[in-house]
Amino acid sequence: MPTRRIGPRELTRLLGAWPSASAPAYAALAGRIRLLVLDGRLPVGVRLPPERELAASLGVSRTTVSAAFDVLRDGGHAVSRQGSGTWTSLPTAGAPVPTWAPEPAPDGVLDLAHAAPSAPPHLHAAYSAALEDLPRHLPGTGYDYRGLPALRARLAARFTERGLATTAEQVLVTSGALQAVRLGLTLAVGAGDRVVVEQPGYPNGLDVVTDLGGRPVPVPVDPRSGSWDVDSLVAATRQTRPTAAYLVPEFQNPTGSLMPAPVRQLVAALLDRSGTVAVVDETLVELALDDVVTPPPLATFAGRTPVVTVGSASKIAWGGLRVGWLRSDATTVSRLAALRSRQDLASPVLEQLALLHLLDRLDDLREHRVGELRRGRDLLLGLLADQLPDWTVRTPAGGQVLWCGLPTPTSGALAQATADLGVRLTPGSRFAADGGLESWVRLPYTLPPDVLEQAVPLVARAWAAVAGTPAGRRRASTRGPSLDDDAAYVV
């Protein structure tokens, strides 16, 4: 059964102008909807508009829509039931793996869709040490709803070190950063509420906003200057009265931008004044690759409106260690602890003990990870300059990804073409709240050098094919990136 619905106008906008290519209209329409499902812009379980309404909105015949729905159903990308209409779905086991779905890439597929590193050598030792600590926890029930007191104290100390005075009561341990983001947003986001998001922004964060019924209000982050558009934020807080904002001030995903201290102060003041709860995702904060000074946490500029600061061990350590945390005022943390206990009760004890040991070696860990990422970044920049010279890329000072500008709005087609060559890629539109950003693609440099060296030629080959199509030859007009004229930012 569908869990939510999309109207004919909204779907028409998401579809954009689909290729009037060789394929018949129904096949093109089906292909385009399939792509939206696969790259996550149309989540699974969304009820599609009635055929007649969609046909009217698209200016095609109802037969075309009806035939497109048949194709989607046959491929497992839609399901219909009498009385409930037709909703999006994903094919079950055995069917081709979508480019964006909760599945690991199958063997042989090069996964450039995720920016997730392999584990550092320190991890095994941390688990071993944790296992020695475990026995004194075994007589208990194993449920520590806010997280182990020692871990909360350690996380609080790290915030304090970074200039944000924090006590253990202000910290909640979570099942990874995404759960913490969701909890923070749940505080303030109900159906129809406006939520400030970054454009481009972190796809999983955008998904949470829409899952909660929030309506994203995109505030641009300029990939060229790395600047948050403060004027746009001023207008957004004034005009839309957002209840929450989701921000990634450190090495923003995907642009790699670092928000300067004065901008943090300004943003915090703006949000406080409009009563907008800020959820600040610091997942990437330890990943400064160049000699930049990371400003104090945005929450140091908090006023009376709650700021929820989210962190995680998944980037500095490993995603397979599923521990994140959040930090706010003690009252807000108590409320979030109660909410969280109704979702999955508590975090695993051993994972928390392992994190505690990892935090004791934070400097080593950071040095290891930063060295690895710096090498990956420089390698990937070199490969792109060499093999994809018409792409424009700014060198990010931190984080894990390059945000690459294409000369034409064809990243959806590119993702499709690389998929055929065994490379999974996330198109730019996944990073947009409103389905734009087709002229961008995100490439992670978290992968081992040999994988990057293997992948880029395949991406280049796919790009050559896309660039040879009519859409690929058409130059970007208004929406495409305009970095070409700024040599400083072109690799």
Next chain:
Amino acid sequence: MPTRRIGPRELTRLLGAWPSASAPAYAALAGRIRLLVLDGRLPVGVRLPPERELAASLGVSRTTVSAAFDVLRDGGHAVSRQGSGTWTSLPTAGAPVPTWAPEPAPDGVLDLAHAAPSAPPHLHAAYSAALEDLPRHLPGTGYDYRGLPALRARLAARFTERGLATTAEQVLVTSGALQAVRLGLTLAVGAGDRVVVEQPGYPNGLDVVTDLGGRPVPVPVDPRSGSWDVDSLVAATRQTRPTAAYLVPEFQNPTGSLMPAPVRQLVAALLDRSGTVAVVDETLVELALDDVVTPPPLATFAGRTPVVTVGSASKIAWGGLRVGWLRSDATTVSRLAALRSRQDLASPVLEQLALLHLLDRLDDLREHRVGELRRGRDLLLGLLADQLPDWTVRTPAGGQVLWCGLPTPTSGALAQATADLGVRLTPGSRFAADGGLESWVRLPYTLPPDVLEQAVPLVARAWAAVAGTPAGRRRASTRGPSLDDDAAYVV
């Protein structure tokens, strides 16, 4: 800010008749609301009715309500803000710990509110073995969205052994059983949808139903006969068209009842016919303490409507190992995997590897746990027969708790009285969707013998105090348990 609201009539019903005792009306009202917040019947963040409306509904003066709200605010059990009204809250750190809240019991407090065992001796070895398996997973990203294939295959094999043919594609690994229950219910429950629940039922499951906006339709489980009231289920499916049902057929929490195979078949058919998605919580299935035959899983009788079967390692192994799972048809599992990936991405790798090793020693584990629980049950039954002879208790054939009938509807007052003696207890009303069951209290026998021996005399002392009050002396009329006449079930 409040996340939902309660109307004056609903709150009046929840409040019931509060003692017209010595305390002034405003203090009694505040005390009663505080109790509702502490035992979870009024969740944190619920907006209370406007003072005037509540006063009218209760038939008291507005001053009384206003003064009661002041008391609640002073104690940290309510918060008010201009324009947002007054909503329930919990006092922050330093304040007294509530009887039901996401907090571990402080040192020195005997926790009879949770039924969660300590870890078995096998656990450490399982983690050690898992740590040896870990290195081959470390080069990956650590995200296996559906769960490690080997673990899914092992869980599928266990279902198949139990008579429910299952493939690995039909299994999703989750962050504990509660997340799995929530996912399953999310499939079918939106705001205002009716959901069949058991009365009495598992409180955390009931919370999930209301969190999702569902309206619980209670179907009684008779604590005396251990029978599910099938007539009531027939009426419920006919009259309310429930979209989902939440059931615990094995050693039902809190009654310990085991649903017989013919009833499973009947229940499955009824739910299938009404298109009601069944979420079947098998958390306690391995905990048969007496020589009873556990019938095949309810899902073996499934029709075309999805049945989601939920399991967990927290009872047979340990709650601090936070791995659960769900099983359904492959299409439903794909949808739930997509939903879950948007909540907390995936489960920790090491935890999953440890569970795999524990499942290899399932027979040993079960023998250990069952022996421990059997001893605990028999000890607790003996202590109660001796020290609380006017309570009525049926000997459950499995599970972890006794569901004890009191001679008067005073379990809220009892929980309050035991709290003063350092014993945390969950009153019967926590197990009711509609705030009844005041004549019942649940006692777990998961605790070590010395704790049970220490706790029962304190409960008896609290009970003596409560039984001495007017409310305690008044015999139960319609709502109280009527087991007194059935000697076979009285310990």
